[in-house]
Amino acid sequence: MTRSLAVANAEFQALIRTKFFIVGILLVPVMVVASIAFTNYAEKQGDTERHRIAVIDRTGLILAAIQQAAAAPEAKPTTPVDPEATPDELNTVTKPSNLEILPVEVDGRSLDDVKVELSNQVKAKALFGFVDIPPTVLGDEANDAVTMDYFTENVSNRDVPKWLNKVINQEITRRRFEAAHVDMSLTDRLSKTTRLATRALVERAQDGSVQGSREVHSWETFAVPFGLMYLLMLAVMMSAPHMMNAVIEEKMSRISEVLLASITPTQLLAGKLIGIASVSVLLALIYLGGGIYFAFATGEWALVQLTLVPWFILFLLCAVLIFGSVFLSIGAACSDLKDAQSMMQPSMFFLIIPILMAPIIIGAPNSTLSTIVSLVPTATPFLMLLRLAMTPPPAAWQVWLSVVLTTGTAVLFVWAAGRIFRVGLLMQGKAPNLPELLKWIRA
16 A cells, blocks of 8 residues: 555656646636637627618518617617516617618519529628518418518528517517507506516524525526536546556556566556546645635625535546546557557547536436436436536435445446556557457456
């Protein structure tokens, strides 16, 4: 055990003293902040194209409303995280930038000829698109079969047709109410919606008073669970693959042969796994501490759930042992990085599964599918932690079953890695295939 700890200490010191480790710690939060800032900037600056829209208004009554809406100053958008936002505000469609509405007179020409002419202007970039409003949209006979057609070459742009659809339908609704002699302002007042706020459950304190519950915003249900899962995956990926490369380098330079003269393969493997686990826990604690500080600094103290920290550490250790054993086994079995990269690809698939399943589990954390997937040992450390961070948490039997399955799988993977380590560390040449690896494990 002393020799294993000596190896662990050496690996730990080698990892934390590298520039990659120090830069990585600082770079991750910078990249997260930069990506959020860039996303917000791109949403505002991404579409700067001039939107010249031609309108064939065959009713003769809707064009003016479209031009007026296009000339009106753009209202400040309201985001769903605004606690004062109403449902009507949350459904606001943002007006496209650089919008210009151009009327089109048919003047007795064939409608098809007009559409062909306008289509040629779109191809020549003189227009962004054009819309055809049939005369039947205002009549009592208007139904689902009556449609307005929007023509454009840039069919991937959805902002322009959404805005046109909203403005035109608002004007159509107003005209229909006027035709029915109904006061539109009275209808707006009577049909005004009320915002539905999601809150935590109400509880009674020991003194008999009822504690007020706080409002839970939609982003909170995603940020904490996914953030913890992402942090766990980050801690694993910043240490385990690096150890695989280190083993390959030791094997290629014959350093491993020198090491095995004074330590057994099992002790060497144990030391490297302890080193990986130590680095991963250190990384996780640094980022957890930063996240907790940020939550308190911004007044979002309710996001801090200290009861999740022990579960996070437990699942982190299990994930490190499972995937660390896999990566170290690959490093011991291969003699060059090219073979190791090929063997590592199937292993990466098991790390991608939790990311793919996370949105599904966040939407239905207690569904049958979520329960089954979160009990798959290679995905359990990530997905069960995700479910524990949500409300309501999974049943206690599911949590403890996941612990048993994950720890048992970790022990099995460490044992198998020890068998592969014993044989592969001194072998050179072509990398073994899966049947050969299984023979090493059974040997």
